[in-house]
Amino acid sequence: MSGAGGLIGGAALGTAFNVLYDVLDELITKNVIFAPLLKEIKSRLDSLAPLLKDIEKSNRKLDLSDKELVDLKEHLEKGIEVVKKCKKIRWWSLYKRYKYANKLIEWDESLQRLLEILNVQGIRDMKDSSLSVRNIENVLSRIESNLVIPKQPDSDAWCAVPQLPPLVVGLDGPLRELKMKLLKDKNVSMVVLTAPGGCGKTTLASKFCQDKDVKDTFKDNIFFITVSKKPKLENIVQDLYQRKGFPAPTFENEVSAVMLLQRFLKEEGQNPLLIVLDDVWSGSESLVEKFDQFKTENHKFLVTSRSEFRGYGFPYHLQSLDHDNAMKLFHHSASLGDKSAHIPKDLPEKIVERCKGFPLAITVVGRSLCGEPIEIWQKRVIEWSKGFSILDSETELLLCLERSLGALDKEMVVIKECFLDLGSFPEDQRIPAAALIDIWAELHDVDTDIECIANLYELTKRSLANLVVTRKDKMEGDGYYSEHFVTQHDVLRELAIYNTKKGPVEHRKRLIIDICGDNLPKWWREQKHQPMKARLLSITTDEGFSTKWHNMQMPEVEVLVLNFQTKNYGLPESVVNMDELKAVIVTNHGFLPADLSNFQLLSSLPNLKRIRLERISILSITKNPIQLASLKKISLFMCNIGQAFNNCSISISSAFPNLEEMNIDYCSDLIELPAEVCDLSKLWKLSVTNCHKLSALPEGIGKLENLELLRLRSCTELSKLPTSMKNLGKVNFLDISDCFSIKVLPEDIGEMSSLRKINMRQCSRLQELPPSVVDLEQLEEVVCDEETKYLWESFSSCLNNVRIIVAKENINLNWLHKTHF
Template sequence: MAETAVSLVIENLIPLLVQEARLLKGVHRKVAGIKDELQIIQSFLKDADARVEQENMSNVEKTWVKQIREEAYHIEDTLDEYILHLAKGPLGPRQHFHFVQKFFQFTKKLRARHVIASKIQDININLQKKREMAVKYRFNTIEQGGLSNNARSVTWYDPRVTSLFIEEAEVVGIESHRDKLINWLVEEPSNCTMISVVGIGGVGKTTLVKKVYDDKKVVAHFNCHAWITVSQSYKKEDLFKDMIKQFYEERKELAPKEIDKMEEISLIKVLRQYLHEQRYLIVADDLWDVDFLECLKVALPNNDKGSGIVITTRNEDVAPSHNESSSCYVHMQLPLPSKKALELFYKKVFQHEENNCPHELVELSSKIVERCEGLPLAIVVIGGLLSSKDKVFSEWCKLHDGLSLELDTNSRLRSIPKILSLSYHDLPYYLKACFLYLGMFPEDYSINCARLVRLWIAEGFVREKKGITLEELAQGYLNQLIHRSLVQVVEFDEVGKNRFCRVHDMLREVILSRSEELNFCLVSIQNYSSFDKIARHLSFMNNVNTPLQSISNSQTRSILIFGLDEVPNSFFTTCFANFKLMRTMDFEGAPIDYIPKEVGNLLHLRYLSLRDTKVKMLPKSIGKLHYLETLDLKRSLVSELPTEISRLHKLRYLAAYIEDKDVEFSFDFPQAVKIPSGIGHLKSLQKLSKIEANNNALITELGSLGQLRKLEIAKLKRENGTAMCTVLQTMSHLQSLRIRATSEEEVLELQSMSSPPPLLQTLTLSGRLEKFPEWILKLNSIARISLNWSKLMEDPLKVLQALPNLMRLWLLDGYEGEQLHIEGGGFQKLKFLGLSDLGGLNRIVEASTKLIRGGPKCPHRFQKITGFKCQCFKDFQVLNQPEHQ
């Protein structure tokens, strides 16, 4: 993590300072010196970070790594202070100041710059001392050829070894998975079968595969077998030697002695020759990267004998998919369901007592198992500990209430976070900070993926890459964490994109433990009593007892609030007075009704969320936030944005609308916000919603927003339609478009567009359409279309069914005819069809054999039709079609 902190400083803040250093004589050289020192220190940290995480490091090295991390934070603070001082002073728009006042301000500013220059000099000296210390104690593996001489070797019992020898009677919930894998292995014809078992650490992958490997049918089907455990630090030569020796041992023969002296190429030749005529089964357990798998494929001949290769991995990206070959299968090993988890717990705890749980421990058993969230590793280890304790309520309650502490301190439980931490160790540095940031969210919290991505960007965790947006890069980071089984997707949108995600509770304990140790973030829950520790990121949740007004740490960069009943005004005063270097303020759902004008003091603020608050107005000082990237006002009470909003040239995300939860769905729901002229200056905007656009001047300004990916506008008048079409033709990056007229009867004049946005995936038109817009048929990438109150007279399905990628279609009062027609071969990818308030419709004609299903009040639950009649179309909602092969 120290290496992560240093990398962020080098890649983000140092270049900023170098760019501004021309304004302060003599600083440029000092900054260059800091950068050089940090880059040299990085070579020590890459190895030192790994050793401190694996507890294979001396106390001297641990202290050194901690000091480097704190120095990196100090550099970050100093540089941000420097930028803050540069932004102040007389140079700028305030030219009406008197000359004497200007001179006074300039002199004051110059003194501040020299103070910071002195700090930079001190940093340089400190870094030189740290580098000399690293050399003195030989921390770097390049110099010492291995681990530190002072490093202590920590041994610990890995309970995964037990899974290789677990008895059949002790296994729970894998029977159907075992049988599926066995069938894949023995029923596949001559091709070599590749099976990948993927899942979070401790979910039972090794146990499952071992039961398949030992199955009598599998043993009899293959001529030779070998099981190798790859792990994170493997040597290909050793694994190949192990395989060869297992083959000879299976035949009760001694392997040739020269095997031990062979190198990789020779070993591959031996393997290929030995297995040439064999039907073999190879298991590669605990695979972490694709490199060894590719090497293994070379070593194992595809001899058309029906051989099999099985791998277990935490990383879905390592697993070959069925799309690559029909002989490749992927099995996702999921946590145990509640009933099976409790069954496994009882087997482990009461193994010598015929699985009888005392009545007073039943409810507590369920609570303990719930904390494990179906993770067999945690269930077995915690159950094993409880099996050795007295079966009394007080003992069990003590373990349940203090489980977080027990995971860190109890030697019998430490294997759980140790195994789960292996996935964290394996992350590249740029993902470690992203992963630790997940600890900022409450337990069992469904995290909005788009929100998470924007937070990562604001924190500076996402590095720019040419040709791809920061949002796309951050989404790629999230996908990597998902594929590595570190993040779970809990909800997809209609076209299969990640919408909400969460972290397994046991992994969250690992995150919190690691974050506190690294001073990365501090999470305040109800039982927290003080905030005497330094942390870069603060999260408050569940009505904390800590007085918020007592928080005054100037190093804090982020504040997130969850589930508080009250936020004192004094805390606001502290936030905006003391946290001058703040980057992220996420007040979503917080009980606040105003934002003070002092928000303008937070020059470095990049993310401000007032979503689901009662804030009614933004202060004019919002225009001073020149680095602001995200302004989220969704479901707040802000109805109009101030003119100063046009100064926020770095703004990427601007979302605002008012939603009255007591009002049922209607045409003008939710309420869009008024936006001032000058919106065209925000050329970095990628999302803009929901705004009132009822005049041509404002619409014309939208044409300057060339980076827009999502646009939602309301109150569009008929006479503004042509101008809207002209602007849309310039938006080459637009992916989502929602347009709403001023009323149900207002016509959307959107015919005059010859070249619609080529990347458009989502389209919602709310308002009358006198004619179906022909340009919609050119949208080859479109996946979702909603036509609301369109009142079309011609059947829209006749033309819409030709769109090649349409997955979701909704018609709400969108058609006034009596008949809809679906032709054979139409709607190749459609998964959802919503029909609502089509009062005149009485007939659907369908030429194929797709399945039509009515709504909850429709008696015709399904029909295979060529002339289907139904009087329930106001309730008719969903058409489910089988996926086309």
């Protein structure tokens, strides 16, 4: 037998090892599904072979009990069983692929625990072994964290910098920026480098350590430590000492480990010192803190993680590759070279485009296509065009990305569920945070908008999404989230969708359906009146969809998300059977507002609480009588409103008798708020923002006796406020920021007895305040500009408890991209 297996003798332990090695060899050549992971395990066995050989030869000398060897033998035999079962898995069985890939990983982890036990028994001190156990542990850690085994020397390599891959692209710019921070900025001693798994964080950290300027600065005081999931400070400190040639210290507890770490940094840090903490998992803030607290001008720390560690170090986010570098990496991974002449130019372009600059995706796809006939390349592109995920064929990529979700512990279950919901929206589109607020409130019982936004920050911190705030001012915590959006790398979106597909379709919690033309999924066309269990249903259609819906039996759906691009769109007739439906999100991704038909079908739903419409002609939905007795919240974003509500066959108060919240954002044709809005007696929140043609509010607005929040943000043509506002006795927050046409406030504004906060930033034409402001006894905070600050200061003797905040402009240009909403 060739390879490492031939190094093991014929005894019980060697026999099990040899059988496992042979089965791996066979499966790698015949089964592409698990090939990347199996190659890593086989490479692991190549490294372990010398050690296992010495164990069998020297077990008595090392005083090992039979039990440890029996356990190791049994574990190798279990590995044989798992690998043999992998031979039977077919590529289309998503659940089994994921299940057995995890079994392989679990087997790997158990092997590592067995090696730790053997380590305790004295194997680590073997002098004649060609590979130390600690070196093995380092190899195992890198396998787990990167699914790539860097070639290590046979001698002990404590804290050694991993070797760079044969080709490194797209990191010259980030390298310059890291050097600028860690070598030249005296105020920065720690940089936290974050990105999703597979984006090249470890490669960039290794490249940084091997840069000439860095080596000239730190010389032999460069330490590279792979931390991974369950870090032990004691092990890290031992590695640091052994890297400098000292005996490994022993510890009574973690306190003594901290003391020895401090001593090490103090002694070795007399000269410039660099420590890289690679692959630090979420939840390891205490470890980062222990290093951060010992920072000095000579100590520099580079932390790589999929999660941000806010409060520690300078945050640096690694971006995806640009097109040119992505193509270079793909050509190298696919070993095209001169062979590229036989591959049509459009094929690599389409494949690289699908990977969206994600280095690991480019690498594994390139390797999987390397040497394959052109038909295999073409088949892959055809499959993707039919809606197949890149993760369907690339197990290595899937497992790497799954680790990001695995990092969400039991306390973060809701965060993981929120991540999976992000797949409900089309790729390459900003996801409105306001839509997610509606979804999460009903699906996950997230009661407040603040909690929803906090969840988005958690996802951003873990590099699973990116929260983009486009508002121009820096004010936070005021409850205005219409200018908060979420972006996500397409590969991460595919990860979310992939996770929703586990298990039979009729039992999935989420059904996310992407329809090209009128090509419905086969399971939908063939559905034989079998009800689905989904709580969330998302349907995305393109411009070729003709709105011919097949029947859907989905009685348990609570959230319906519809994304479309056509000028005319009709709600599915089957919504009348969705008795549990609580939230409807309808988004037109076309350029102009679309007509929406069948809206009256929603009147039959007893539990519908929330509706959000984007780029919809409201006139098209008010042609037919509608009555939504249970509706609590309606949001209209970039809709055409015109006189739609005035021409409605039923009054607003009759259509929405229990409405509590109305949001109207970026509705450019809204000139005057319909007077009937004032009859919504249960309304507690009215938000009208960025409606630049709105010139007047109805005089009857004072009838909204339960209103608590009135937001009229960025309504630039609004010149005055109704005098009846004095009757809004429950309003505690008034936002008229960016309403720069307002010249005066209502004379009797002082009668708004509950008013606690006013935001009047950029109300530049306001020349004076009415004397009645002195009666605002509950007023606590006023947000204004330098130009209008003096207006309030003149009343400071009467308004002792009022805090005046001068708003500053946020110097970023995110708001310029609103056309891409």
